[in-house]
Amino acid sequence: MINIEDLTIEKISEGFxxxxxxATDITKAYLERVKKYDKEINSFITVCDDLALKxxxxxxxxxxxxxxxxxxxxxxVGLKDLYLTKGIKTTAASKVLDNHIGQYxxxxxERLKNAGAIILxxxxxxxxxxxxxxxxxxxxxxxxxxxxxxIPGGSSSGxxxxxTSGFAAFxxxxxxxxxxxxxxxxxxxxxxxxxxxxxSRYGIIAMASSLDSIGHFTKTVKDSALILNITxxxxxxxxxxxxxxxxxxxxxxxxxxxxxxxGIPKEYVEKGLDPQIHRTFxxxxxxxxxxxxxxxxVSLPHTEYAIAAYYIIQPSEVSSNLAxxxxxxxxxxxxxxxxxxxxxILIGTFTLSAGYYDAYYKKAMQVRTLIKEDFEKVFESxxxxxxxxSPTPPWKLGxxxxxxxxxxxxxxxxxSTNLSGIPGxxxxxxxxxxxxxxxxxxxxxxFSEKILFRAGxxxxxxxxxxxxxxxx
Amino acid sequence: MKIDIRHTAKLANLPLKKEEEEKFTDQLSxxxxxxxxxxxxxxxxVEPTSQVxxxxxxxxNDDETLPSLSQDEALSNSKSHHNGLFKVKAILxxx
Numbered sequence: 001m002i003n004i005e006d007l008t009i010e011k012i013s014e015g016f017x018x019x020x021x022x023a024t025d026i027t028k029a030y031l032e033r034v035k036k037y038d039k040e041i042n043s044f045i046t047v048c049d050d051l052a053l054k055x056x057x058x059x060x061x062x063x064x065x066x067x068x069x070x071x072x073x074x075x076x077v078g079l080k081d082l083y084l085t086k087g088i089k090t091t092a093a094s095k096v097l098d099n100h101i102g103q104y105x106x107x108x109x110e111r112l113k114n115a116g117a118i119i120l121x122x123x124x125x126x127x128x129x130x131x132x133x134x135x136x137x138x139x140x141x142x143x144x145x146x147x148x149x150x151i152p153g154g155s156s157s158g159x160x161x162x163x164t165s166g167f168a169a170f171x172x173x174x175x176x177x178x179x180x181x182x183x184x185x186x187x188x189x190x191x192x193x194x195x196x197x198x199x200s201r202y203g204i205i206a207m208a209s210s211l212d213s214i215g216h217f218t219k220t221v222k223d224s225a226l227i228l229n230i231t232x233x234x235x236x237x238x239x240x241x242x243x244x245x246x247x248x249x250x251x252x253x254x255x256x257x258x259x260x261x262x263g264i265p266k267e268y269v270e271k272g273l274d275p276q277i278h279r280t281f282x283x284x285x286x287x288x289x290x291x292x293x294x295x296x297x298v299s300l301p302h303t304e305y306a307i308a309a310y311y312i313i314q315p316s317e318v319s320s321n322l323a324x325x326x327x328x329x330x331x332x333x334x335x336x337x338x339x340x341x342x343x344x345i346l347i348g349t350f351t352l353s354a355g356y357y358d359a360y361y362k363k364a365m366q367v368r369t370l371i372k373e374d375f376e377k378v379f380e381s382x383x384x385x386x387x388x389x390s391p392t393p394p395w396k397l398g399x400x401x402x403x404x405x406x407x408x409x410x411x412x413x414x415x416s417t418n419l420s421g422i423p424g425x426x427x428x429x430x431x432x433x434x435x436x437x438x439x440x441x442x443x444x445x446x447f448s449e450k451i452l453f454r455a456g457x458x459x460x461x462x463x464x465x466x467x468x469x470x471x472x
Numbered sequence: 473m474k475i476d477i478r479h480t481a482k483l484a485n486l487p488l489k490k491e492e493e494e495k496f497t498d499q500l501s502x503x504x505x506x507x508x509x510x511x512x513x514x515x516x517x518v519e520p521t522s523q524v525x526x527x528x529x530x531x532x533n534d535d536e537t538l539p540s541l542s543q544d545e546a547l548s549n550s551k552s553h554h555n556g557l558f559k560v561k562a563i564l565x566x567x
Binding site for chain 2: 099100101103104195196197210236239240242302304305307308309311312319323326327328329330331332333334335337339342343345346347349350353360362363364365366367368369370372404405408419420421446
C-alpha cells in the first residue's frame, strides 16, 4: 500500500530506483484517489485513465532496464485545461470549446512528455483563466480540499486542488494576475510563476499576452525547481522568450539565506490584511530572520494603482485574444461565452475603442511603467521581497460571485508581479484557526528564480508544512 | 461612467440578451468607476510599457518551411467547413 498523498517527485523517483514500486503502481494509486474523491472536489475535467496506464507500462520497461536517464520518468502530472494536448480534449473550461481536441502539444507538454512524465488528465479552472476562485468554470466549481465549503483559489483551481489532494505528483498552471500564486497559497502547496518570457506560451490558450506566465504546482520547492529545469528556455515558437535560463535550478538550493537581503514592502502589509494573515506573515518574517536573512522595510509606492491598471490592460488583451473564437475555425459561436468572459470582452473592447484608448489603455501602460520602476528601484537594495499572497484566507463558495469588483480586488497583492514581469514563488506558511491554508510569496528581479528557490527551500526545511495534507 | 453597451457589444461581435445588457451595464460602470483611480497618477513624460523584459525587433531565425498540420487536422475542430476549406459568412454581397 502506497501513501501516495505523502509522496513528492523526488521521493517517487527514489522509489523507482529502489524498485519499491513501479510507474504503474504509482499511476494506479493516483487514479484510484481521483476516482474515490474527485467527484466532490471536481479538480479534473478530463481523466485519461487508459492512456496514462499505457504510458506507465512504457516507463516500467525503462525502469526494469535500470534506465533512469529521463528526469521525470514515470511522474504523473495534471495539466491545466488551457494546455493543448494532441488527441486529448482541451476546453479552457469553457463551453465554447467543450469538444475541442488538441491538434498538437504545447511546448511545455511536449517537454514534460519527453522528460518521462505521464499525463493523468486535464484540470479544471476558471473558464479562459478568468477568475480568482475557480467558480467561473463552465464545468462546475472546484472545491478546496481543506474544506469543501471554500474555494481553492483560481484561476488554476483544479491544478492546485489536485496536487494538495494527492491526485497527481505535480500540475501545470498559467498566471496572468494571480492564477498560480493565489491557489497555491490557498491549498498549502508550492506555486511558481516564472519570469515573463522564461517558459514558452506556445500551444497554451492565450489570456492576456503581455502578462501570461507559464508555471506549475508542486508539493515542495525542490520539486518546483526540477520542473522548471524541463520547461524553461526558448523553443523557436514564442518570440517573447529570452535565453536566460539557468542550467540547473536546483543546484545550490540548500545554500540557505544567511546574508540574503529580504525586503518587506510596507504597502503590502500596512493595511487591509486579515489579522490571521498578518500574524502568520509576521511569524514567517521571524523565521527568515532566525535563518540569517537581513530584513529591510521597503516601499513600492504605486501598489494601490496596480489593480486599476491591470483591469484595463488585461481585459483589453483578453478582448483581442478571444476575438478568434467565432465558431469558424474551432468551437461554438460567441454566445456560448460565460458571463465573466463577456464582461472582460466588453471592458476590453471599450477601453481600446476610438476616443477612449488614450484615457484608458495608454494611461494604464504608463502606470505599468511606474509599477515596474518601483520594483527595479527596490531590487537595487534587496535580493528578494517577502509578502502575503492574499489579504484574506480562502472565502466561501458563492461569497463574491455577484460582485465582480470585489472578486477582482482579491488579486491586489499579486497583479503587480505580472505587470512588471517578475517571478514569484508562493509557498505554505501556516493555517487559520479553522485549518485553512495561508501562504507567503517570494518575489525577485527578472530571471532570479534560482534565488527564490534557495530562499523558499530554507523556509520549507524549517517549517515542513508540506507534510500536512488535507483529510478528504 | 456608463458605457454604450450595444455599440461596444457590436464592436466585440458579441451577441447579448436584453437582460445581459442591463446587468453588464451596471457591473461595468462599477468597474470603470474604480479604474478612474488612475487619473490620480501623474504620468506626464512617462513612456508606456508593453514589453517587460525589453526585447526589441525579434524576428524568426529563418524562413525554412517546416512540417505543419495537414488540411484535415487543421479543419478537425471546425463545425463550419466545406470542401476542405473553412466556411465563413459572406462579407461582400453578389449583385
